[in-house]
Amino acid sequence: MNILHICADPQPMEEAASKQIAASFFAQLVTLNENARITNVDLTLEQPAEYTTAEFRNFWYPQLIDGYVPTREEEAAAHYANEQATILRDTDILVLTMPMWNYSMPAMMKAWLDHILNPGLLYTITDKGNEANHKIKKLVLLVSSHQVFSENDPRDGLSPAIETSFEDIGLSDVSVIWADGQNPKLHVDFEQRKAVAIEAAEELAEEICEDFN
Numbered sequence: 320m321n322i323l324h325i326c327a328d329p330q331p332m333e334e335a336a337s338k339q340i341a342a343s344f345f346a347q348l349v350t351l352n353e354n355a356r357i358t359n360v361d362l363t364l365e366q367p368a369e370y371t372t373a374e375f376r377n378f379w380y381p382q383l384i385d386g387y388v389p390t391r392e393e394e395a396a397a398h399y400a401n402e403q404a405t406i407l408r409d410t411d412i413l414v415l416t417m418p419m420w421n422y423s424m425p426a427m428m429k430a431w432l433d434h435i436l437n438p439g440l441l442y443t444i445t446d447k448g449n450e451a452n453h454k455i456k457k458l459v460l461l462v463s464s465h466q467v468f469s470e471n472d473p474r475d476g477l478s479p480a481i482e483t484s485f486e487d488i489g490l491s492d493v494s495v496i497w498a499d500g501q502n503p504k505l506h507v508d509f510e511q512r513k514a515v516a517i518e519a520a521e522e523l524a525e526e527i528c529e530d531f532n
């Protein structure tokens with residue numbers, strides 16, 4: 320079982336709820352499945368560059384313009400995306416860890432998604448819609464936020480955007496574990512909320528291991 324873990328939380332582990340949830344999730348996963356192979360990408364240490372016109376042309380023009388051949392500069396601009404897609408094509412489970420920032424995801428996570436969700440990488444655009452070119456079976460989002468969010472909360476610009484983007488490329492099995500109410504000044508039960516999320520993460524790891532055994 321190959322797991323790719325993308326983390327976009329700059330806080331140190333002892334202060335980062337999302338990272339603590341991730342740590343418990345992975346500890347349970349490796350305890351229950353000795354074949355779990357985890358690749359960690361810390362976006363705070365290796366931040367993706369901004370998406371450029373050259374990269375856009377490299378991936379989108381051949382799909383949209385008959386016979387378009389990218390230039391060498393356009394091909395070179397796709398290096399990071401190609402590198403990440405190579406790891407993703409060998410991934411069974413994708414885990415994205417992040418805090419909510421301004422009702423959305425941190426920009427570094429958005430940049431990573433912009434690079435990897437290009438046509439010709441994990442999917443191809445056909446007359447009948449997108450055709451998947453990956454074997455990712457499950458997407459897990461591990462999120463933290465100061466505010467409290469209800470299910471389908473209209474203020475949530477994080478999980479629906481990510482879920483829909485992956486649905487578009489044929490991945491609809493998504494689990495979201497969210498420690499909300501993490502502002503200690505506003506929510507006296509913030510530790511309890513985190514503990515509930517950690518427990519849910521451990522249960523999810525168990526379910527995943529059962530599915531993969």
Ligand SMILES: Cc1cc2nc3c(=O)[nH]c(=O)nc-3n(C[C@H](O)[C@H](O)[C@H](O)COP(=O)(O)O)c2cc1C
Pocket residue numbers: 328330334335336337338417418419420421422423463464465466467501502
């Ligand atoms: C730039 C920035 C924007 C934030 N925006 C929001 C927000 O829109 N909603 C929210 O609930 N919390 C927001 N927060 C608070 C973080 O989501 C909160 O600190 C989170 O628990 C941090 O996660 P961590 O403990 O995993 O590091 C924001 C924090 C920062 C630094």
